[in-house]
Amino acid sequence: MLPAQDLAMLQRTLGRDLTDVEAACFENLWSEHCSYRSTKVLLKTLPTEGSEVLLGPGDDAAIVRFSETCALAVGMESHNHPSYVDPYDGAATGVGGIVRDVLSMGARPIALMDPLYFGPLESEKNRYLFEHVVAGIADYGNCIGVPVVRGELTFDPSYSGNPLVNVVCVGVVRPDRYITARVKKPGSSLVLVGSPTGRDGLGGASFASRDLAEDAEAADRPSVQVGDPYTEKLLIEAILAMAGTGKVLSCRDLGAAGLAGASSEMASTFGAVIHADRVHLRETGMVPREIMLAESQERMLVEVAPEDVGLMGAIAEKYDLAWSDIGEVVAEPRYIVRFRGETVADLPIDLLVGGAPLCGREARPYAAETPFSRPAAPVRDLALAVLAHPDVARKDWVYEQYDKEVQLRTVSFQHDAAVLRLEDKALVLSCGCNPRQIYLKPYEGTANAVVENASNLACLGADPLCIVDCLNFASPEDPEVAWQLEEAVRGLGDAARGMGIPVVGGNVSLYNESDEFGTAIKPTPSLGMLGRGEVREWTAPQSGEKLVLVGRTLPDFGGSVLDAVTGCGGPTPALADPAAVGVVRELVRDRRVTAATDLSRGGLIAALAKFAPRADVTLPGDPLAELFSETCGRFLVAVRDENALAGVEHRTIGTVGGDALVLRLEGGTVAITPEEMETALSATTRLMRY
Incomplete structure (x- = not known):
């Protein structure tokens, strides 16, 4: 429901009451999920430009x-709330x-990453x-033929009532042939291509902008969309074929807020008239509010010249996809919606898109670090527990x-x-962050x-070429x-600016907390990073090679895995000096x-467990x-001849x-056999399989 203060402001601005379609449009497009009311000012501080950036934040992808x-083309999104209510369909x-x-x-999409x-x-x-x-994730990605090549898994009690499902997608396009999501000229036609519209996903954007209640699984199930990867695969080929004609002026995915969101944001440079009764439907008896706000999947909206509508329709039909000519620029x-001859919405388009009043939030610092308490367990037991x-x-x-090999x-x-x-x-490609450390020191x-x-x-x-982010936090009202x-x-x-890596896009997901568990998630600014280099496969060190540490180790245990298994507390890693990153890159x-890790x-x-599980250290x-600190900016490298590191502090x-990992430590020697290491490292796999 539209907040009372927003409703009152809109009634004053328009000088009248809102229709039910208008109220639903504002409820979704002015939601935190779509409007970034709490974060827009902050996001403007990020460095977004670079020599290789052709299109930065503000479109469907950078x-x-x-x-x-x-x-x-790269983008990052979250599907957190839906994935708690219906984990399979929410993630898919x-x-x-x-x-x-x-x-x-x-x-063309070529790769996915999934920090979870x-x-x-x-x-x-x-x-x-x-x-x-x-x-x-697996079923959808495998069916559409886009490999999931990278991910991250983090487990913490704060996510029990609100898991986070973040996804990065990367695609390829010629630098002079990419399409944008803003309409180009009045008189163009707007063509809807893909699955018929049903009632699934109604109110998804507003649903994603509130915390999860105890009865979320029952009450919010209709807000979760249901996907069809086989239709998506056809849609991928159809849209690429349309783009290949050179006649698509602009294109937008129907995601949050459905057709209302896609068409209004797409047309915000001019205006649009949408004929809701022309939309191809999956269910009978749908009313304009449902048609406009449903978040049925596998749908795209394209802008073309009127004389090219037939061509787009023919391409859609070639791929067995439905299509409708549903509006014009x-x-x-103004943003106008008509249904069977009646105007059901007529709004200033800049009020609907980008007109949401920003929310100033009170910020209060806290101190969460605790003094280090040395664990009593033997080092060997701690190592296996970690x-x-x-x-x-x-x-x-x-x-x-x-399926990681698809597309070869x-x-x-x-x-x-x-x-x-x-x-x-x-x-x-790389992704992720460390929420436990970020909770203790958000900046560092x-x-x-x-x-x-x-x-x-x-x-x-x-x-590094660029960064995309997904800022997952609890309620900003706290x-x-x-x-x-x-x-x-x-x-x-500050870190992106200091390292010269532009932040080209992303997503903000707030209100990630649960009444059921009484928990708020730890701050989770999950990152995706893209880089360019020479083709090389990661290789493991060979027997006889020397193991060398680059970077200084400090007793940084706060937010570490050792802290997670023992509650030892301790200092959290300070801001890392990125100089070692450049040194190792050149090595x-x-x-x-x-080899390097x-x-x-x-x-x-x-x-050591992944790099040199059999070694004498x-x-x-x-x-x-030495073993458990998580000081950032350190590397373990293997060399045949230490002289190769001349000039590098190591x-x-x-x-x-x-025959084993032998650790010669202050106070004694610890040996971990391959069988013991395998038992520890297989703990999660065994738990999930049995």
Whole structure:
């Protein structure tokens, strides 16, 4: 329902009462999900320009130059609330929506990433959500032939009542052939292509702008869309064929707020008249409000000259898709909806689109760090517990469900980043953040997420091209959450600016909290980063090679995996110096190191487990800091000859090879056998399979 203060303001502005269609349009388009009322001012502080940025924020997706003949379309979205109410369909339609955002730019989708955040897997409900979200993503992505090549999994109690499902999509288009989502000239026709419109997804945008109630699964189920990936696959080919004619003037995906959202935002440069009774429907008896606001999936709106409507219709029919000529662009800046000869909405288009009053939020800082309390358990037990934590353990159960090889571009997908072959170069992809550290220090934690993703790219010798973000937070009406949001955006902006990486687009998802569990999520500014480099597959170190640490280790345990399994507290990592990122990138490019990985979640013990599970390592400092600290901006590299690191500050810690991971520590030696390591690293997979 439209808030009382908004309704009163609109009645004063228009000098009359609103029709039910107008009220529904404002309820959805003025929602937090669509209007960014709490964040628009903050987002304007982010650096969005760069030498390779062809089109920045504000469209369905950004366009970034990859080469003279290839550009990348990239977008990031969330589908959080729907994925709690109906995890399979919520996650699947999240994939479908972000794919269509990229498609609307005239780009062919080539890759997906899925940073996901859930409550602890000891809970049967959380396992159910996790299982069905992954299945929804896998089934939809596999069916449409777009590989999920990268992801991240985070487990924390704060997500028990409100999991986060974020998805990044990347597409390719010629730099001179991309399409935008704003209409180009009055007199053009607006053609709706794709699935018939039904009642599913009604009120989805407003639903995504409030917290989840105890009865969410029953009460909000109609707000969750139901997807059809087979229709989406046909839609992808049809829209690309339409774009290939050169006659599509603009194009937009029907997502949040349905036809009302897509057509009004698309036509906001001029105006539009929409004939709701021309829309092809799946259900009988639908009224104008339902037709305009339903969020039925697999639908696109294209602007073409009137004489080209027939051509677009013929292409749609070739791919067995329904279509309707549902409106026209007009010069007068009004948004008009007609139904069977009656005008059911007539609004100033700039009031509907972009006219929502901004919300000033009180921000109140807090201090959440606690003093370090040394765990009493032996180092060996702590190491195995950290390796078994689902943030660190193997994700085979998830990876095995994704078709990563479809389209034949994937070079490698595990370890630090995904590598896709694109022309004669590598497109390198990374995603995620560390919500536990961001909760403790929102500014530093978010800035370090930028460094961490750039570090993943550096381990494969790639330069960052751009960042997309999904800012997932609880209610901004809580002053402490408002402060988290301000600090996170400031940290993102400062780090991106300092590293010269433009933030080209993204999404804001607020009110992620649950009455049922009485919890608000930890601040989760999830990032996606794209890079460019030479094609190389991540390789593991070979027996006899030296293991070397680059970067300084501090006793940073706050928000670490060790903290998650023991509650030890301690200092949170300070703002990382990104200088080491550039150093390691050059070492990899020059082949002065044979392999590289960054140190992040789980610290050195986690890096050793994936990098050199059989090695002899000597660590003379405090064993807890050496093994479990999560100081950002550090790397573990392998070299054949230490002289290759001349001029680089480093510390040699051991040699690859042997029958186990032998840790020579202050106070004694610990050996972890391959069988013990495998048991720990397989903990999450075993839990999900049985």
